[in-house]
Amino acid sequence: MSPALTATGIGKRFGRRVVLSGADLAVSPGEVVALVGENGAGKTTLLRICAGLLRPDRGLVSTRGRVGYCPQEPALLERLSARDHLVLFGGAVGLERGPALTEGARALDALGFAFAGQGRIAVRHLSGGGRQKLNLVLSLLGDPDVILLDEPYQGFDHGAYADFWQWVGAWRDRGKSVLIATHLLAELWRADRVIEVPPCPVG
């Protein structure tokens, strides 16, 4: 099947610093691709471009279906609760309040977040792992076809970490196109393909 995500000839510089110079990738339905590279190589930059959040200087991105993007740093509104976030982010992908809460609570519970107890407190009071679980679940609301994840398991306890990789396998089985930026070289066997972003040239 043709790729659901294709990025071709992506170039990006910040000021004089060239971060990406002609990056290419493609992810087909039912494929899990790991994006690796040194710190600062440009993995986050490439993911943000694929998500449509950052404009490349050159190159083209095309996607088929809905895209879910989990940023490296949780983008949360500190005074709002997990419930508020589910309603807000769910609304952004066309989910009514009820389905957004049901879908989000189920996913959070599956990761060991204990939504009934923690769902109403301001997210600034959540643990680092709790915030990251919410960050991941928000990106999955509405069942996206293309799933872009930027080191999404940081701070996860062992159980949630194992659950996460099970989810990745289930997404593959359901025909999702999954792209994960990761430094976990020991986990690369779980990916169908590995793409390395080369270090950016100094300058």
Ligand SMILES: Nc1ncnc2c1ncn2[C@@H]1O[C@H](COP(=O)(O)OP(=O)(O)OP(=O)(O)O)[C@@H](O)[C@H]1O
């Ligand atoms: N908005 C920005 N303005 C200026 N420079 C930026 C910006 N975003 C990223 N950079 C620079 O671009 C380079 C690539 O950053 P990026 O976060 O994409 O790398 P990365 O491969 O994801 O790194 P890490 O493995 O540490 O997460 C870095 O030198 C970073 O400082």
